[in-house]
Amino acid sequence: MSPTSTDLTPEPAVTPQVLVVGAGSAGVAAAVAAAESGADTLLVEATGHVGGTLAWQLLEHSAGFHDAAGNQVTGGVGQRIVALLQRYGGSPGHIPDDVGYTATRTPVNHAELAMAEAVLLHESGARLMLNTAVTGVSTEGSAVTEVRVETAGVGGSVIRPALVVDCSGDAVVFALAGAAMQTDRPGRTQPVSLMLKLGGVDFGPLLDYARTHPDDFRPGGHVGAADDDHVNLWGLGALLAAGHADGRLSWRRTELHLAGWPTRGEAVLNVTRTVSGYTVLARQVLETVDWFRRYVPGGANAYLAAVADRVGVRESRRVLGRRTLTQDDVLGARRDDTAVGIAAFPIDVHDADAPGLSHTDGLPAAYDIPFGTLVAQNLTNLLAGGRCISTTHEANGSARITATCFTTGEAAGTAAALAALGGFDAHAVDVGKLQAALRARGVIGARGR
Ligand SMILES: Cc1cc2nc3c(=O)[nH]c(=O)nc-3n(C[C@H](O)[C@H](O)[C@H](O)COP(=O)(O)OP(=O)(O)OC[C@H]3O[C@@H](n4cnc5c(N)ncnc54)[C@H](O)[C@@H]3O)c2cc1C
CATH class of the missing domain: 3.50.50.60 (FAD/NAD(P)-binding domain)
Structure with missing residues (x-):
């Protein structure tokens, strides 16, 4: 062998x-x-x-x-x-x-x-x-x-x-x-998600928003900088709520997880969620990208760089x-x-x-x-x-x-x-x-x- x-x-x-x-x-x-x-x-x-x-x-x-x-x-x-x-x-x-x-x-x-x-x-x-x-x-x-x-x-x-x-x-x-x-x-198992990766994110405005809106993020005492290798954010609940209220996000989330590579302009988002299947998650992915461009500071030029190749169980x-x-x-x-x-x-x-x-x-x-x-x-x-x-x-x-x-x-x-x-x-x-x-x-x- x-x-x-x-x-x-x-x-x-x-x-x-x-x-x-x-x-x-x-x-x-x-x-x-x-x-x-x-x-x-x-x-x-x-x-x-x-x-x-x-x-x-x-x-x-x-x-x-x-x-x-x-x-x-x-x-x-x-x-x-x-x-x-x-x-x-x-x-x-x-x-x-x-x-x-x-x-x-x-x-x-x-x-x-x-x-x-x-x-x-x-x-x-x-x-x-x-x-x-x-x-x-x-x-x-x-x-x-x-x-x-x-x-x-x-x-x-x-x-x-x-x-x-x-x-x-x-x-x-x-x-x-x-x-x-x-x-x-x-x-009654946990819901499934489809992770997505954005490119074209301008982390300067995004991290400024995190610094000036601490109530919209999990407290950790540290917000990374735009020239950091990697940053981690749990939050954006107020912006998610606005997107949901405006009918642009079809499901409710009170926070998302963003794992970001600021110098590359890349952000991985954990936000979609369902107990149904891939097609529901696919709609959520598209809605998220659209929402990110419209609502999130530094997001105007973001695009969908990659999507998970499998439903996340x-x-x-x-x-x-x-x-x-x-x-x-x-x-x-x-x-x-x-x-x-x-x-x-x-x-x-x-x-x-x-x-x-x-x-x-x-x-x-x-x-x-x-x-x-x-x-x-x-x-x-x-x-x-x-x-x-x-x-x-x-x-x-x-x-x-x-x-x-x-x-x-x-x-x-x-x-x-x-x-x-x-x-x-x-x-x-x-x-x-x-x-x-x-x-x-x-x-x-x-x-x-
Ligand atoms: C949305 C989401 C976010 C998460 N976030 C984090 C996080 O931030 N950090 C973290 O550490 N963990 C996180 N987790 C948890 C973690 O990712 C998983 O629990 C972990 O990766 C499971 O590893 P595993 O090796 O058991 O299974 P997997 O990594 O799922 O590997 C199982 C493999 O078996 C293969 N397989 C299945 N059926 C067959 C078959 N019949 N024949 C041959 N091969 C088969 C599959 O294709 C797959 O490659 C997250 C999970 C999800 C779903």
């Missing part, structure tokens, strides 16, 4: 030791970790891109690398990706959060992020199949035996892995395998693991002997019925991520990483952040490699050995017993 046999050339009878599904933040970390741990690793991704939601939902804004006090909680592959991007100039690294929502935030250029992740994958030796969607799963007893995939332009093939890590965001493999799922909030199916992370675990900064990492992002819940955030609950300190949140209850060779790990709806509001997805992906990939190389299943992983392996990889908070 060669690291160069990638993309559109699946081999017949693919039998990797570790199959990772989904090349988002979690899947990249899982595949890099599994391959570097010595397992023959294959990563399959439904779209033509590496990078998942962080890259192609155009967030340009990774979060959750530090706790509220500024202590780093995410290391490992996540930190290596940021360092690689910094080396190429695709990110300023971790910088203070201007609005005080978290201690730091980590701006990234989305396309450069995707390229950096692909470079890291190549160096790790993991094989990559793009445009390849998982369509079916066979099980025998408590094990996944076959994963069927369709590659665009090539056709179907069958993969027979020893271990599978589901980093699809949507728990696709778990669902196809008939695994038990979380049921704590049926039909905050929450969907989640696995019912051997252990489930709860709101009490997160808010209580709970410790756990089986910790495979830590996380500290606030619980951040967008309610479909509310024009603002439903609620944001800050954390006093980091919480532990127990190994059991990555492991299926009733399937022995299937692990989860990223947004679909075993959490309640509330805990998912914290654990879904990208820094934490890097951590859980890396833990699941490392565990899968240990199991595959040792010839045992995921339930039999020695957590002490896993923690030692993760610490050696630079994962923060994988404590020994």
Whole structure:
């Protein structure tokens, strides 16, 4: 298996030791970790891109690398990706959060992020199949035996892995395998959004407006300057209200998030929101661009530079693991002997019925991520990483952040490699050995017993 046999050339009878599904933040970390741990690793991704939601939902804004006090909680592959991007100039690294929502935030250029992740994958030796969607799963007893995939332009093939890590965001493999799922909030998941990137924004007038209208922004004590690398604004509620009252914005929002690159005149806006689908979001995107040009100081020459290539899903199916992370675990900064990492992002819940955030609950300190949140209850060779790990709806509001997805992906990939190389299943992983392996990889908070 060669690291160069990638993309559109699946081999017949693919039998990797570790199959990772989904090349988002979690899947990249899982595949890099599994391959570097010595397992023959294959990563399959439904779209033509590496990078998942962080890259192609155009967030340009990774979060959750530090706790509220500024202590780093995410290391490992996540930190290596940021360092690689910094080396190429695709990110300023971790910088203070201007609005005080978290201690730091980590701006990234989305396309450069995707390229950096692909470079890291190549160096790790993991094989990559793009445009390849998982369509079916066979099980025998408590094990996944076959994963069927369709590659665009090539056709179907069958993969027979020893271990599978589901980093699809949507728990696709778990669902196809008939695994038990979380049921704590049926039909009431968070709304979806379509991020958009504006070019042609004049940040001088925009930041002057922010400075002179502090009531229209989240307090943070700092408004960036027009010659800053990057600025962060949460607000513009008064202008959004005016646009809504005038009939130019068809939905109500009390604030938006703007992640801006002032010297480039680029601003990424998180403002659209629906529980319907893409076509509703598309109208909202056009209305937002029009509104920005008419109402926002410095916006007159703005144009739609890019729109996310996928609907941004905050929450969907989640696995019912051997252990489930709860709101009490997160808010209580709970410790756990089986910790495979830590996380500290606030619980951040967008309610479909509310024009603002439903609620944001800050954390006093980091919480532990127990190994059991990555492991299926009733399937022995299937692990989860990223947004679909075993959490309640509330805990998912914290654990879904990208820094934490890097951590859980890396833990699941490392565990899968240990199991595959040792010839045992995921339930039999020695957590002490896993923690030692993760610490050696630079994962923060994988404590020994
Ligand atoms: C609008 C919005 C704004 C957000 N803002 C921020 C923010 O500012 N900062 C932050 O850190 N986080 C933010 N988040 C949260 C964060 O982006 C996601 O929770 C995180 O990126 C999820 O990572 P993941 O690796 O679990 O999944 P993803 O990155 O979604 O990756 C899953 C991958 O699996 C692939 N896949 C799915 N099904 C299949 C299949 N059948 N076969 C093969 N591949 C498949 C998908 O194509 C995708 O590439 C935001 C989320 C949204 C929606």
